[in-house]
Amino acid sequence: MSRSSPQAPDAQTDALPRQQRTYSIGELARMFEVTPRTIRFYEQEGLLAPSRQGQKRIYREKDRVRLKLTLRGKRLGFSLAEIREVVMMYDAMPDGNARQLKRLLEILADKRANLERQLEDIRLMRMEIDDVDQRAREVLRQLDQEA
Amino acid sequence: MSRSSPQAPDAQTDALPRQQRTYSIGELARMFEVTPRTIRFYEQEGLLAPSRQGQKRIYREKDRVRLKLTLRGKRLGFSLAEIREVVMMYDAMPDGNARQLKRLLEILADKRANLERQLEDIRLMRMEIDDVDQRAREVLRQLDQEA
DNA sequence: GACGAGGTTTACGTTAACGTAAAGTGCTTG
DNA sequence: CAAGCACTTTACGTTAACGTAAACCTCGTC
Known part of the structure; x- marks a missing residue:
């Protein structure tokens, strides 16, 4: 506007x-x-x-x-x-103190590990969702046929 | 024990x-x-x-x-x-009412979309982390050489 | 039979991440 | 110049997800 x-x-x-x-x-x-x-x-x-x-x-x-x-x-x-x-x-970082930098690298590694675990979690949850989805559709189909 | x-x-x-x-x-x-x-x-x-x-x-x-x-x-x-x-x-689910089941499918689709977005977020964040990591290592190397 | 290791309920406390409301500032527009 | 936006600060309120503390039961064991 x-x-x-x-x-x-x-x-x-x-x-x-x-x-x-x-x-x-x-x-x-x-x-x-x-x-x-x-x-x-x-x-x-x-x-x-x-x-x-x-x-x-x-x-x-x-x-x-x-x-x-x-x-x-x-x-x-x-x-x-x-x-x-x-x-x-x-x-x-730019005026980085070495200790700080190493600490930063540690933190980054940590975050990365976290992300990897999340990836695995997503993979698993996806499978479960797909599974539930599958079952739900089947039940639905049966209901449709009965009608 | x-x-x-x-x-x-x-x-x-x-x-x-x-x-x-x-x-x-x-x-x-x-x-x-x-x-x-x-x-x-x-x-x-x-x-x-x-x-x-x-x-x-x-x-x-x-x-x-x-x-x-x-x-x-x-x-x-x-x-x-x-x-x-x-x-x-x-x-x-087992005694599923059709409307409930459709609702369930909706929710599942929602969750799935959510997961996909998270995957993308993870991808991006990984790249950024890698980038920061890279820079930090370089600064560290320089510090080591100066010493 | 005291006691320590687990369990239970009830209830109040805490933290993160904002939402919401009130009251004021500054511009520009009819 | 009044009205309306868009912004500001201050401050109290709210919700989710537990933590923590107190006071109680119920075992097996020393």
Whole structure:
């Protein structure tokens, strides 16, 4: 709806190279189908750190990516604390202290193991679902024939 | 420790065919590394329905399987409510009402879609982890060389 | 017969991850 | 300039999934 007038003199157009675009909290919220409250909460939990322009939060590409990663992590059942652990260490990497780096590698190995287990869980659950599905269809067919 | 005396006159031995074995709440808890409280909670939430012998809960093979499925679901980030939804409908299947069965098929399709998305999420997250891992190792190598 | 290892119920506490409501700021639009 | 958005902060509320504590039974055993 805000896109009604042609040649709007807005600062942002979709034509801008991604790296320079900025987003409002509402835009991000709609993009990812979460509420602004959720985004502010993630900031409070140290997962996002948007800059400000007066009072308003300004999100850049980097923030958008972080949010995306965070939500992906959530879908996989990770806690915000776990996600933060990786994200923050990733940021601390460049000036990396060796001990920190090794710790990061440990964490990553951990997450990877976790993912592998999830893959196996998915495989098994898929089989079970297929099985139940099969049975349900058969029962349905019988009901149809009786009728 | 309760396995100390040979030829214990217990009702249960590991030699029994699985289908006839029964388990105490403590046994199950240890098997799956959860607390008895968790198992009681799942019962209260309608996910388990052990029989009783006096006051004590007696778990059979079926209950064990259910617990296993429940915990697997949890690892994949499903809520107990979602898990119950499937488990209960599965039980209601035999005397299945056609509408219920169709509903079950819907739910199953839903879960399956969910799993597929998770697979994709895992794939992506794996790549990112590998990437971060790579970078971390490189930084470490540089640090080693400088020293 | 005291006691320790398991089990039981009841009930209140806790944590994570937001939801929701209230009250204020700042722009631009009829 | 009033009205309406989109944003802000503050703060209390809510839900899921258990944890924890107290107080009680019931065995086999020392």
